[in-house]
Amino acid sequence: MSSAAAPVSLPTGFSVLTTFPDFLFIPEFVFGGLVWILVASTKVFVPLLQGWVMFVSVFCFTLSTLLMCLYFCGAHGSKTAWIAVDAFYHSMAALFYLSAAVLQAATTISLRTTPEADATRFKIYQEDIAAVVFAFLATLTYVIHKGFSLLRWKSS
Numbered sequence: 524m525s526s527a528a529a530p531v532s533l534p535t536g537f538s539v540l541t542t543f544p545d546f547l548f549i550p551e552f553v554f555g556g557l558v559w560i561l562v563a564s565t566k567v568f569v570p571l572l573q574g575w576v577m578f579v580s581v582f583c584f585t586l587s588t589l590l591m592c593l594y595f596c597g598a599h600g601s602k603t604a605w606i607a608v609d610a611f612y613h614s615m616a617a618l619f620y621l622s623a624a625v626l627q628a629a630t631t632i633s634l635r636t637t638p639e640a641d642a643t644r645f646k647i648y649q650e651d652i653a654a655v656v657f658a659f660l661a662t663l664t665y666v667i668h669k670g671f672s673l674l675r676w677k678s679s
Contacts (some may be wrong), residue, residue, distance in 0.1 A: 533605055535538040535597035544671035547664050548591045554661035555584045555620075561654035562627070568634055572582035572626045576658065579623040583616045583665075595622045603679045610669070610676040631655050 534542045540549070559580040567573045589611060599605035631651040638645045 532597050533594060533609065535599075536595060539591060539594045544668045544675075545594065546588055547668040550664045551587050551616075551661060551668065552584065553617040554657045554664060555580050555587070557588040557657040558623075558627075558661060559584060560653050561650050561657065562675045565650045565654075569630045571629045576623040576627045576654070579659075580658075583619065585660075586612060586616070606672075606676045606679045610672040613665055613672045617662060617669045620658065620665050624655065624662050626653045627651070627658050 536544055558576065562573055562576050562580065563566045590609070593599060631648065631654075633649065634644075634648060636644050636648050
C-alpha cells in the first residue's frame with residue numbers, strides 16, 4: 524500500500540515570512556546589507572578583493588529581493604521549476620558568499636594594525652572585522668537555506 528506524499532510547493536504571499544527555510548530571507552538581507560554597508564564605508568585598500576565582496580553582497584541582496592518579491596506576488600504559481608531555481612540560486616549564493624567572506628578575511632588580516640599606530644586606520648580595521656563576521660553569518664544563512672531548498676527540490 525503506497526501513500527501519496529503531499530506536493531511540495533513554494534509559499535506565496537506573507538507565508539514566505541513564516542515558513543522554513545524561506546523566512547531565512549530576513550537574516551540574509553540583514554547580514555548581506557551589513558556587509559555591503561561596512562565594506563562600502565571603509566577605505567578600500569585592495570580593490571580587486573573587496574570589489575568581489577561588494578559585487579557578491581549587492582548581487583545577492585538584489586536577487587534575494589527579486590526572488591522574495593516574486594514569492595510574495597505568487598508569480599511562481601504551482602510550477603515545480605521554481606523550486607529548482609530556488610535551490611540553484613541559494614547554492615550559488617552560498618558559494619559566492621563563502622568566497623567573499625574568505626577574501627574579506629584575508630584582506631582584513633593583511634591590513635592588521637594596532638590602535639597605537641593610527642586611529643583612523645584602526646577604525647577601518649575594526650569595520651573590516653565586522654564585515655568579515657557578517658559575511659560569514661550571511662554565508663551560514665545561505666548555506667542553511669541552500670540545504671533545505673535542496674531537500675525541498677529533491678522531494679518535489
